[in-house]
Amino acid sequence: MHDPDTLDDYSWPVCVTPNCNRQLWVAEATRWACRPCEDKTTARITELPALFRQLDTTAALMKGASRINGGGSGSRTAPIPPRLDVLNLVGPGGVAARLSAIEDSWRAVLGWTVAPWRGNPAEAVPGLATFLANNLLWACSSYGEVGQDIDDLRRLHAECTALVNDERRPGRVQIGNCPVRVGDRVCWTPLTATAASHRVRCGGCGTRWETLGEWRELRARQETVLAEAAGVAA
Template sequence: MHDDPTELDGYDWPTCVAPRCGRQLWATEAGRFACRPCEDATAARVRELPVLFSRLDSTAMLMKGGRRAGAVTSGSRTPPIPPRLDVLALVGPGGIAARLSAIEDAWRGALGWTVAPWRGNSAEAVPHLVKFLGDNLLWACSSYDSIGQDIDDLRRLHGECRALADGDKRGGRVQVGFCPARYEDGALCWQPLTAATDNHRIHCHACGARWDGLGEWRDLREAQKAAVLAHEQGVAA
C-alpha cells in the first residue's frame, strides 16, 4: 500500500523491484527502486553474514560427520577432504566472500569508483565487504536499477548460510488448493497453488495473485470455498 494514491486513470504506480516483494512504493519513496522494508531486511541479513561465516569457518563445522582422528583411510597418508563440502563451498574460494565481492564490484562500477583489491583471505575479506555493502545499501536501493537482483542474491546467500549454520533442513512444498483469483473477463484462474513450509507467502505463477501471512491465507481459503460453492450452484442450476 502507498500513502498518497494517485487519481490519474491508467497510472501505473511504481513498485519495489525486489523479486519477492513487488509492493507499491510509498509517496515518500518516490524515485527509489526498492522499498524501505526490503532495504531494512537486506541490511539485517548483511550484518549477520560475518557471524554466520565465523560459525561455518570452523573445524567442528567443516568436519561434522567425519571419521574420528586416526581412522584408516585406505592406506593414504593424505588427510581426507572435509565431508562438509556444502560448508566448504561457502567459506572457501567462490563462496561468501566471492559472492559479496561480485556485488561490490558491480556497485563500484555503477558509481564510477575503482574496483577494490582483494582483501586477504575470505575470513579477512568478509568484514570489509559487509561494511561496504552496508554503507552503500541506501544508495543502491535509491539509485541502482539492478538492486532487485542483488537483494535476491543476498537473501539466498543469507538463507544458505543460516540453514547450514543452524542445521536446518530445506523446506518442502505442499499443495494448498487452487487459485480463486479472477481475470478481467471474470474467468477464474484456478491454477494449482503450492506453499513452501519455510515461507509465509503464497504466489500464483499464472495470474500473479499473492497471499501474504496468516490473515491473507484465511482470505484465500474463504475465496476458494466461495468459488467452489458458486461452481456447484451453477452446475445444479
C-alpha cells in the first residue's frame, strides 16, 4: 500500500488519521492508522453504549416530564421542553445511524452483506459498537479510508461526552461599542462578553478591559461618547 515507483518518490508512511499524521513504526509499515489511534478509538467505541444510555435516559425524562407547582393545588406546569441536541443523538438519525454508516462501509469493502437494522437506536448501538470494535484492527490495517472513520468516531464520542457532562459553551452578550479613540475617530467596534471570563478585548483596536475598575471606565467612556454624539446631533 505504501510502495513507491522509485526510491526518489519514497516517503516514510504516516498515520492517515486527521490531526495525527505520525510516522508509522517499522512494525506498523503495512498499516493505514497507527496503534495509538487504534487504541484511543477502541476506548471510545467501548464507551459509546454507556454514553448513549445516559443520554437516552436524560432525553426521555426531559421530553415527557411535568412538574407539580409549589402551591399544592395539584395543577401542572407545561412540560419541560426537550433538549434538541440530546434528542438529535438518541433519535433515528443520531448515534445509531452514524455508527451504522461506518459499519455499512466496512462491510461493503469486506464483501459482506449489509447487516439488517437492529431494532430501535437503544437496541442497535451496543451491536454496532461490538461490530466496530471487533473489526477495528482490520480497518486500521487494510482500509484506506479508516482515518476519516476514526475522526468521525472521535467527534461522536466528544459530542456524547459533552452532553452527558452538560458542558455547554457560555453564550456571549453585547455590552456596547468600543469608545477608544483611534486617530481622529472613535473605534466603536461592537464589544461582547461572556460569563466564563472577565476579560473583554476589542476586535478592532485591540484594547483590553480586565478588572472591575476597567469595566467601570469602559462604561463611563461609552456614555461620554454617546453624550457627545447626542450633543452634536442636537
